[in-house]
Amino acid sequence: MSRAPQTTRRRFLQGVAAVGTAAVIIPSANRAFGYQNANDRPAFATIGLRNQGWTITSKTTPYADFVALADVDENVLADNVEKVKKRQNGKAPDAYGDYRKVLDRNDIDAVMIATPDHWHTKVAVEAMYAGKDVYCEKPLTLTIDEGKLIEKVVKETGRVFQVGTMQRSECDNRFLQAIAMVQDGRIGDVQKVTCGINGMSPSPEIPVTAVPKGLDWDFWLGPAPKCDYRALPEMRQGYGGGVPLYSNCHYSFRDWHEYAGGKLTDWGAHHVDIACWALGATDTGPSKITPLDYKLGCEYEKGYPVVHDRYNVATQFNIQVDMPKNVEMIVTSEGDNGILFEGTKGRFFVNRGKIVGKPVEDLSSNPLPEGAIEAVYGGPVPANHSVNFIECMNSRETPVSDVWSHNRMLEICHLSNIAMRLGRPLNWDPEKREIVGDAEANTFLSRENRKGYEIKMS
Incomplete structure (x- = not known):
């Protein structure tokens, strides 16, 4: 079952002619389609908060309200509650030592998982069964069979699931340009x-x-x-x-x-x-x-x-x-x-x-076709990886970094x-x-x- 990125989000580039003009490698403006009003903002929680947990949370705060955080380390948890509170103009998220209390809440639309790798599959599967969309840091699994299980549950529950391989959406589109050149x-x-x-x-x-x-x-x-x-x-x-x-x-x-x-x-x-x-x-x-x-x-x-x-x-x-x-x-x-x-x-x-x-140098005289970067991505490239996730939560389409x-x-x-x-x-x-x-x-x-x-x- 193919879940190639170009089949996701929107078929915005269908029929675009490759006319030989330069591909513009500029990220689209900061936006999350469908979440432009405060009342439309989804409610998020992050589970696992050291280092990358804070990174993905901070990138997402402009587009979502973080209502809960969970971590097994009281010190890490307290520090991140204060940082999110500051980002949200004094509105502090609830703090939990046990992630299951996050999953029990009906007001949370999505969870971001940045636990150590050996926890990813358990938390992700239980989150999907709890009705949450999931953003999970890479690597998604500790074993190959865990990957098969996650695929099964994504299909069974219909949840939107983004993997945190942010090179697909960020890094000045440098990797998207590389893919476009090869293809x-x-x-x-x-x-x-x-x-x-x-x-x-x-x-x-x-x-x-x-x-x-x-x-x-x-x-x-x-x-x-x-x-x-x-x-x-x-x-x-x-x-x-x-x-x-x-x-x-x-x-x-x-x-x-x-x-x-x-x-x-x-x-x-x-x-x-x-x-x-x-x-x-x-x-x-x-x-x-x-x-x-x-x-x-x-x-x-x-x-x-x-x-x-x-x-x-x-x-x-x-x-x-x-x-x-x-x-x-x-x-x-x-x-x-x-x-x-x-x-x-x-x-x-x-x-x-x-x-x-040299193939990169040759682009100055023979640029990639117009829209080549967007064709690789499957649509306009968003401000960051989290924005793609929220767009797909709204459209119910497959994110650019899918589990398959x-x-x-x-x-x-x-x-x-x-x-x-x-x-x-x-x-x-x-x-x-x-x-x-x-x-x-x-x-x-x-x-x-x-x-x-x-x-x-x-």
């Missing part, structure tokens, strides 16, 4: 795509220590296995500041397979997404994943870490992905962060800071992690969405939630 044949037939997603340093041993005051550690763990809180006292600076540099909790949760997928599902969820969109592979997947070389954060046995006192995700990696039409994708921790497209007629590179290469295309590309990231954990290539059936001829590897497509934190399926 307009500016590099000929694509032969290779390299996604540079950064590596990381391994951690030292991280000791068990006291749980910080105000943090409900058991509830933070939720569906994940029960374990001790670990941290070193040195504090992280800059983005993610105010928390220990090394821990198995705030900010550093992405470095543990129990809660996330490391760089593969962090930056990979951005760049592999754009690569698949450009290749027209949003409703299919690879045939094979081969870990060429890699290093894990600790020793593994039969796919599981043998120690639990340090980061365990991959720190360095080069992974070969066999894509449709004989395109080779390389996902690597080496080189510049971004995407390199190579074809029979040229190559160019794009990331959040630049888009460079997101899960398809995220399968590449999940399979890469499985291949490294097991130390072998994996053959993948993109129609059945299962690993071929490897029963052990297929056990990694799902995970069992901890007792008491099962997903409520109604």
Whole structure:
């Protein structure tokens, strides 16, 4: 079932002729169609508030009223209540330590989910059954089977669901331009795509220590296995500041397979997404994943870490992905962060800071067709990713970052992690969405939630 972005929102560009004039890469004015009056503004809540939780909330406050916030850390919750109160001219949202109290409220139209990854599926599914539209941060899932479940519930409930891969709507339309160039044949037939997603340093041993005051550690763990809180006292600076540099909790949760997928599902969820969109592979997947070389954060046995006192995700990696039409994708921790497209007629590179290469330079004399950027997006490009979500809440159409295309590309990231954990290539059936001829590897497509934190399926 294809959910390609050009089929979403409106068919505004049907019949537009490609007349060869320059494509104007200017975001449309700040607006959310259908929510221009104060009485029309939807009621929102955010669940999970550190870092990205505040980012998506702050981007959305011009277009929605935040009536509730939820977080398992009292300190994070209190801080964000004050920040939202200031944004809303003194109108404070209600504060909850338990997200289920948010879902019980009939006055909330939509929830934004920015919890650690291992919570995403449980909260999202229960929110949809509670009648809420959902904006969920990337990566959407911890496992491939969780993605299948979310797709089922979206279809069953009819809820609008936006995934937070904001590169699709923001970054000065640089990635949309890259997709338009590939699809307009500016590099000929694509032969290779390299996604540079950064590596990381391994951690030292991280000791068990006291749980910080105000943090409900058991509830933070939720569906994940029960374990001790670990941290070193040195504090992280800059983005993610105010928390220990090394821990198995705030900010550093992405470095543990129990809660996330490391760089593969962090930056990979951005760049592999754009690569698949450009290749027209949003409703299919690879045939094979081969870990060429890699290093894990600790020793593994039969796919599981043998120690639990340090980061365990991959720190360095080069992974070969066999894509449709004989395109080779390389996902690597080496080189510049971004995407390199190579074809029979040229190559160019794009990331959040630049888009460079001869095919880009050639645009000055041979611009993209008028409307090419909007044709990729499926309509006018909004001010930010949240605006697209609210527009689709109003129209009941599929947002630009839908669960189907997101899960398809995220399968590449999940399979890469499985291949490294097991130390072998994996053959993948993109129609059945299962690993071929490897029963052990297929056990990694799902995970069992901890007792008491099962997903409520109604």
